[in-house]
Amino acid sequence: MVTRRYLATELSPNYMITDNISAGVYYLYSRGLDNGTTRNTHFVTINSNISNIKLSNNLLFRLMPQFYYLKMDQQDGFYFTSTFVLSKRNFLCHYLLLSTRPSKPKSLPVRILYGMPLLLIHSAINM
Numbered sequence: 001m002v003t004r005r006y007l008a009t010e011l012s013p014n015y016m017i018t019d020n021i022s023a024g025v026y027y028l029y030s031r032g033l034d035n036g037t038t039r040n041t042h043f044v045t046i047n048s049n050i051s052n053i054k055l056s057n058n059l060l061f062r063l064m065p066q067f068y069y070l071k072m073d074q075q076d077g078f079y080f081t082s083t084f085v086l087s088k089r090n091f092l093c094h095y096l097l098l099s100t101r102p103s104k105p106k107s108l109p110v111r112i113l114y115g116m117p118l119l120l121i122h123s124a125i126n127m
Contacts (some may be wrong), residue, residue, distance in 0.1 A: 003034075004037050006033060009028075022027045024044070025044070028042075038072045057089075059088055061084070081102065
């Protein structure tokens with residue numbers, strides 16, 4: 001077993017624009033303390049959450065787009081990720097679709113998650 005130690009700090013302000021729309025910024029810095037670790041990691045994201053989009057009387061949609069910059073020592077890049085959630089009122093299951101795209105994409109990874117309270121079944125698809 002190998003143990004890696006990091007010292008990390010984060011800042012995460014969020015602003016509620018309306019009851020169903022929020023926007024925020026998130027910053028994480030970590031410092032690797034051991035040999036072989038990433039010495040400096042910077043993660044900065046601008047995110048939003050648009051919830052309770054009514055598709056029908058019982059069907060709701062939620063959109064969570066996010067732009068971020070990640071720098072790990074000398075490697076860095078800009079990315080876009082978005083989570084889409086489709087849910088039905090008074091139903092224990094919801095469906096999530098996650099998509100992450102680098103600024104210079106070769107492929108678009110997509111993850112489909114089926115969520116239930118206390119249970120998450122995960123399948124990954126590369127498209």
